[in-house]
Amino acid sequence: MKLPNNYNSVGYRRFFSLFLVIFALFGNKFSLSAQHNEKVLSNDNETISEMVEDELHKVEHKYNAAEVIAAHISDAHDWHFLTLGHTHLTLPLPVIIYSKEKGLDMFMSNKFKAAEGTEAHGHNATLYHNGYVLYNGKIFIGESTQHIETDLKGAVTNLATVTDISITKNVASMFVGLLVLTLVFISVANAYKKTGSKIAPKGLQSFMEPLILFVRDDIAKPNLGNKADKFLPYLLTIFFFILINNILGLLPGAANVTGNIAVTFLLAFLTLIITAINGNKTYWGHIFNPPGVPKWLFPIMIPVELMGIFTKPFALMIRLFANITAGHIIMLSIIGLIFMFSNNGTEIGTGFGVSLGALPLAIFLYCLELLVVFIQAYIFTMLTALFIGQAVEDHHHPVEEASH
Amino acid sequence: MLLNNLLLDISSYGPLGAGIGAGLVAIGVGLGIGKIGAGAVESIARQPEVSGDIRTTAIILAAFIEGVALFGAVICFLAMGA
Numbered sequence: 001m002k003l004p005n006n007y008n009s010v011g012y013r014r015f016f017s018l019f020l021v022i023f024a025l026f027g028n029k030f031s032l033s034a035q036h037n038e039k040v041l042s043n044d045n046e047t048i049s050e051m052v053e054d055e056l057h058k059v060e061h062k063y064n065a066a067e068v069i070a071a072h073i074s075d076a077h078d079w080h081f082l083t084l085g086h087t088h089l090t091l092p093l094p095v096i097i098y099s100k101e102k103g104l105d106m107f108m109s110n111k112f113k114a115a116e117g118t119e120a121h122g123h124n125a126t127l128y129h130n131g132y133v134l135y136n137g138k139i140f141i142g143e144s145t146q147h148i149e150t151d152l153k154g155a156v157t158n159l160a161t162v163t164d165i166s167i168t169k170n171v172a173s174m175f176v177g178l179l180v181l182t183l184v185f186i187s188v189a190n191a192y193k194k195t196g197s198k199i200a201p202k203g204l205q206s207f208m209e210p211l212i213l214f215v216r217d218d219i220a221k222p223n224l225g226n227k228a229d230k231f232l233p234y235l236l237t238i239f240f241f242i243l244i245n246n247i248l249g250l251l252p253g254a255a256n257v258t259g260n261i262a263v264t265f266l267l268a269f270l271t272l273i274i275t276a277i278n279g280n281k282t283y284w285g286h287i288f289n290p291p292g293v294p295k296w297l298f299p300i301m302i303p304v305e306l307m308g309i310f311t312k313p314f315a316l317m318i319r320l321f322a323n324i325t326a327g328h329i330i331m332l333s334i335i336g337l338i339f340m341f342s343n344n345g346t347e348i349g350t351g352f353g354v355s356l357g358a359l360p361l362a363i364f365l366y367c368l369e370l371l372v373v374f375i376q377a378y379i380f381t382m383l384t385a386l387f388i389g390q391a392v393e394d395h396h397h398p399v400e401e402a403s404h
Numbered sequence: 405m406l407l408n409n410l411l412l413d414i415s416s417y418g419p420l421g422a423g424i425g426a427g428l429v430a431i432g433v434g435l436g437i438g439k440i441g442a443g444a445v446e447s448i449a450r451q452p453e454v455s456g457d458i459r460t461t462a463i464i465l466a467a468f469i470e471g472v473a474l475f476g477a478v479i480c481f482l483a484m485g486a
Contacts, residue, residue: 153485315471322474379467 024353063344069332071123073256073325074137078109079169080123081253093172097139099162102131109166115144132162139164170263173255177244184208185240215239219382223389231388234274238267239381246324246373250366259325261317268313271384276309279391316383323376327369334362422480429476436469 071080079091092110099105112127112134126148127134133142140159142148149158167175184204191205201209220228220235245257257263287305290298337358342351414420444462448455 315475318475318478319467319471322478323470326474326477375463375467379464379471382464 020356023349024356026349063336063339065333065336065340067123068336068339069329072332073259073328075255075260076123076137076169077112077134077139077166079172079255091172093167093169095139095164095166097132097162097164097166099141099160101141101160102162105130105132133159135159169255170257170260173248173257174245174263177241177248177257180248181240181244211240212236215381219378219385223382223385224392225389227392231274231385234270235381235385238271238384239377242267242320242380243373243377246377249324249328250369250373256325256328258320259328261321264317264321267320267380268317271316271387272310272313274384275313275387275391278388282393282395283391312383312387316380320376320380323372327365327372330365331362331369334358334365419484422484425480425483426477429473429480432476433469433473436473437466440465440469 077095078093081089081091083089090110092108094106095109095112096104096106107129111129112132113129114125115128124136126136128142128144131141131143133140133144133146133148135148135156136154138156139162140148140156141162142159146159148156151157185208188205188208191201191203195201200206215236216228216232219239220232224231242258245263248254249256249258287309288302290301290305293301335358338351338355339345341354342348345351440462444458447458
């Protein structure tokens with residue numbers, strides 16, 4: 001369309017951003033709730049009961065940040081994707097529990113219902129099914145008529161526990177990640193089998209090859225030297241497992257797999273096992289007989305060295321867990337600000353105004369989290385290679401030459 | 405006098421300790437990573453051709469320090485409940 005010659009001096013384009021700012025600042029006068037509007041416009045005819053109802057309406061809709069964040073970070077027996085108004089889009093998952101009293105039991109998680117006559121509300125509602133109680137995310141044996149007693153810390157004292165081996169949200173998400181990994185790597189391996197390694201790779205191969213060579217040349221070879229090939233499968237597995245689960249955790253509605261301390265504990269435990277099994281005489285000699293240390297310091301040095309075997313994987317575990325969980329909490333808090341200011345969707349003007357500031361910040365932090373995902377996978381693999389390298393390295397002359 | 409009243413009014417010191425602890429952790433991380441950044445930038449200025457190596461080393465060291473900081477953050481999180 002042809003713009004008029006003096007369109008700059010017309011002014012409506014220039015003031016568009018000003019109108020936007022005014023809407024953002026005073027927009028809390030516009031709300032989706034008709035009751036709220038009536039309160040603003042007609043204060044004189046308001047009765048006491050209407051005011052009370054209005055306040056109750058506000059309290060019901062109040063956004064509870066801690067609850068929402070806890071619901072997203074922690075594990076659950078079903079996979080809740082989103083809530084539109086009052087409908088929940090949830091994927092029920094199988095619950096598999098074993099107890100001495102009732103044996104092995106398996107059922108889908110949507111069989112868990114609230115006690116008769118009551119309604120389940122909230123994420124951690126107490127649900128019952130067939131003699132089992134789901135209280136605060138844990139399953140116990142109990143009837144809906146029983147009263148649940150907890151001690152000061154919130155642990156249940158009067159109900160029997162069960163061995164819970166269900167497919168929870170984290171396990172299901174891990175299965176999705178494993179499926180992706182299997183498909184990708186089997187297709188890459190088949191491509192290599194067909195064309196060999198002398199021809200330039202194309203397609204998915206050309207995306208995975210730099211990553212695999214990076215793990216081999218920059219992580220395995222400098223730390224493990226000539227024994228790199230023996231441990232390369234384990235290092236590659238760890239690197240890609242952490243990477244794919246971190247990336248999947250960034251998607252909306254995803255489960256927080258690597259931010260679950262049980263998962264990172266197991267990864268660190270595997271590193272500990274591999275280091276301990278492959279430690280040669282030099283390694284254990286250094287622990288029980290630290291070189292260059294006078295004999296009278298041994299009662300202090302040996303316990304310290306023994307503890308050092310455990311603190312290194314412990315640090316690995318905490319580092320990965322805390323980085324990923326902290327990233328998720330930050331993202332949820334910033335997006336949650338929009339919900340908090342707009343009173344859970346009832347005051348859209350304020351919500352829009354807050355989103356003008358919150359969304360760019362969220363995008364920036366998302367990019368930062370993407371960087372953290374790669375860095376954490378790299379650091380975990382590199383430290384694992386370092387520890388294994390320390391365990392299998394050959395005996396060095398006490399006077400060491402400068403490396404690199 | 406005011407501080408005395410404030411401390412007497414608080415029913416549980418858990419969240420107070422957690423907040424102060426998290427702030428101290430943030431200060432520690434800021435100092436540590438700031439020193440790494442200063443050293444890295446200075447070294448790149450002195451010898452630009454090894455900037456790739458220096459960048460990788462700086463990122464690794466920053467990840468270590470962040471690991472320790474998140475140790476502290478996890479303890480603060482645990483302290484909030486008490």
